[in-house]
Amino acid sequence: MTDHILLMRGIGKSFPGVRALQDVNLSVRRGEIHAICGENGAGKSTLMKILSGVYPHGDYEGEIIFDGRPCRFGGIRDSERAGIVIIHQELALCPQLSIAENIFLGNERARRWLVDWNRTNHEAAMLMERVGLRENPVTPVSDLGVGKQQLVEIAKALSKEVRLLILDEPTAALNDEDSAHLLDLLRGLRDEGITCVIISHKLNEIIEIADSITILRDGRTIETLDMAVDDVTEDRIISGMVGRDLKHRFPPREPKIGDEVLRIEDWTVGSPTQPGRKVVDGATLSLRAGEIVGLAGLMGAGRTELAMSVFGRAYGVNISGRLYKNGKQIELRSVRDAIRHGIAYASEDRKRYGLNLIEDIKRNISAVGLNKLARYGWVNENEEYRVAEGFRASMNIKAPDVSSVVGKLSGGNQQKVALSKWIYTDPDVLILDEPTRGIDVGAKYEIYTIINRLADQGKAILVISSELPELLGLCDRIYTLSEGRITGEIPREEASQERLMYYMTIGQE
Template identity: 60%
Template structure:
């Protein structure tokens, strides 16, 4: 038997004249953890969809050799029967069903023609034990956190006698603890003989877990790096991903000049009636003109809740405290009031809340400020195209035209469109919630460069981020939150990861 469980040889895949994969070759040894890295649009997910049968045999060129035999998967169930299971970033669980029902959905334990629910629960407990998830299998999945839901997905894969487990950005929505627990589980699965392919933008995770890492760029195989030979490092991966050295991932600003306070909140609290508690408590915070203020904290620390409470309170929290814009007290009854006062908010969930994925670039960019392209109540189509093209160019959105459907853009380009949407309202303060979540290092560098450009043009930015390197690399001042409260404030030159984590875990 070959050392390789999988060989993808000379794979090419086109979509209406666009070549997504060009002669890609990719080999995975049995029992290894093999990471697949590359910028958004490099072809990683497309390659895995070819492998799993999402794009069936006959729609691509090249050969899939699995366990020494050429495969002709016509649908996903064919690859699953062979022991190949893929878990996508957006989990495929039924929130209202129980854990055990989700684990065995489509793969039911039967006695004759009927589902044997007692045996289903027994086997579900065995799968949960394997992934070290201590929950009642009768618990509805919607009652679990994202980290535990990810483990349910893996338990579901194990129930199908998986031999090759593929994970697409498995830690994108997880906090640091859940991410580390997941990586440790993958190491244990490796020891049990399960081969893993992991797609990830988080290079530190790739470095910590990968036996080998294959880099794709522009739909082509660039190289495969071997950890045993000391080839996997951040600088080497980045150079191969983007085709150039990025000496400093966080571009530096010169001639920093801070003006008066743009925004200030005093003794600010937000009570969430649904949760039955304060999600923000007694916060005092300010932002000056020309300043990037970072807000750090662990998941659930109240950072997003703070941002939303400032931005017109769309979740209808009961607010207490004082809010000042340009030194004057204000009260926002709606997000439109915040926008009119010069505050814009770029959500962390660009797909769910930030963009209209089935609409084109121009419609998304102008959505928050239609009056800016309207005359006498009518939208000026020519003006809309003109505005959209200006932002497409200034934000380096990679798309054939502003008529491109946003849902078909890469994550990085979607984020730039989301930025353009809010820049078109003409803000003085931009709140960026997880501005680079789920995008690659090249696109991150572009987002950071855009942030610096906006600051040089007179804007101020509040940046909420779970990536400590990002907070340290881009902020002028840093606030740290935990349990809805501000636990500390640090000038950037005095801050480091250890100090931030000390505050975040108080």
């Protein structure tokens, strides 16, 4: 019989009006990397929160057996004492504290009620070496990039003598290099005998690293695949996740491209934190009506900085260059100017900049277009409700009604709300920064369908994405950006991942 470190049997969990999990079963072998896949809302994170004690015993149905013993965790501390540690997608670090302080936060190395700083920093340095961090232990976490912050979280887990490490979307916000380093680290932990459970939407990474895969759909277990035995492909995983084959990852489209709508000429943007540095250097590009244009570049190439600076100078200093809308030069001194000229920008960070997570769907959708709902300074709430309900139906936002709090929606549905907010302003130009980051393949297809529909309506669309297959499958034309400079303009029929990567690395050392 295979040695299982974890068995979860008949797990069920309900929230008001929603059955999140129904008779879910999960078996994880000792010393393996076990992946959990499913669409947003399938119940993946809920299952892991039950396992880690975030939802205590009594709040769910079923049983948990860890290392041969039934477990009834009353909270996170109980699960951590058993050797189970969870790293959430939203990292739980204190930016102002040092790496060492974060690693031992709540688990301080103390002597006579006082923190032993020599021991703290020494033990932190050893843990940092295990995960590949070469910084000084007293370095503030705020000085680290997201990839290194993930490593601090793993070092923190190792300090608690972890036996089962749960990672929720660990590479969602990482570039390719940081993702590869993290996956190598997980392989090393597996070799040390630490069992890992990983939740991810990046199916190529799952196939590369996982020993077993459990697929959830609509709160139920669909199947568990053994990578050494079963014929596992991305298409098979997708079929299990969405309940149907997605033979074509991108919806069909016949482009109807019209006249030039927006032209950006010789656009240069200075860094607000590094005087003298140009984050965008003389960029020139154009967008036409009914066209979907891609912008490809490595992390730090200046993609988001270019988009935000064009959107009413929302980023950067010493901005120079020219903007033309429908052939006429325009000046955008503020975000309000950009909106007034029919330009919209959907941020890559929808939780920080795109949405008000504690407000409902209705208020989020109307936030930018309140002037269309106001009469004599008062918002017509009936009209606001009608507009929001229209978007809920047309965008297929899965929520009971428009009074649902946005923070409780899945990532894919949050993204639809963010898009609805900008579509309501009726823009001529829509800039979408990482429009499918952190959402599953089924929700991605829906977002692609929405983008195609907007292009068919004559909108000019700029899509910024770190996923080259996404740009290749969606865009009519692709610009490449390297070190703030436009290095290539490639039509769809001539584009390939290799060619894009070549132009994305021009000038890179």
